[in-house]
Amino acid sequence: MTPEPPEDWIDDVSGPRPDPEAVRQLRRPGRLTDPERRRLETELALNELLDSRRPPPLSSNFTARVLAEVARESRTERSAEPWWRRLRWVPRLVAFAAVAIVGVVVWNSGNATHRARLAQGAMELGTAATVPGIEAATLADFEVIRHIAASPKPEDDALILALAE
Numbered sequence: 001m002t003p004e005p006p007e008d009w010i011d012d013v014s015g016p017r018p019d020p021e022a023v024r025q026l027r028r029p030g031r032l033t034d035p036e037r038r039r040l041e042t043e044l045a046l047n048e049l050l051d052s053r054r055p056p057p058l059s060s061n062f063t064a065r066v067l068a069e070v071a072r073e074s075r076t077e078r079s080a081e082p083w084w085r086r087l088r089w090v091p092r093l094v095a096f097a098a099v100a101i102v103g104v105v106v107w108n109s110g111n112a113t114h115r116a117r118l119a120q121g122a123m124e125l126g127t128a129a130t131v132p133g134i135e136a137a138t139l140a141d142f143e144v145i146r147h148i149a150a151s152p153k154p155e156d157d158a159l160i161l162a163l164a165e
Helices: 009-013 020-026 034-052 062-080 089-129 142-150 154-164
Strands: none
Touching: none
C-alpha cells in the first residue's frame, strides 16, 4: 500500500477560494494521483455543501446568555477556591512592609550618625573657642580658620627639630 501524501498538500493547491478554472486544471487526468484526487473531490464537495447552507439564526439574547454563563462559571470557580488562595495580595503587602521598615531603620540610623557628627563638631568648636589666643569672632570667619589650620606654629617646628636630632 502506498503512503498517503502529507496533509499540507491542500496549501499548495488551494487559496482563499479557488476559481473554477483552477479546479478544472487540477481535475485533468495525470495532474493528481488517485488519493490526492479523491481528497480534492471530497474537499470541494464539502466546501460546496457548506457554502450552500445558510448559517443558523441566533436568538436575540444570545450575547446576554453567553455573558451570563461566563459570569456564572467565574462565580463557581471563585467560590470553589479555598479562602487562603483568595488572599494573594497578603504576601505582597508583607514584603512591601518589610522593605519599608528596613528603609526607615536605615534612614534613621544614617540620620542619627549625621546628628552625632554634628554634635561632635559642635563640641570641638566649643573647645576651640576656649583656646587662648583665638577669639570667638575668628571662628566665624572661614578664611581665618583655613589659615590657622595651614600655618604651623613655631613651637611645633622646634619640637620636630628636637625629635629629629
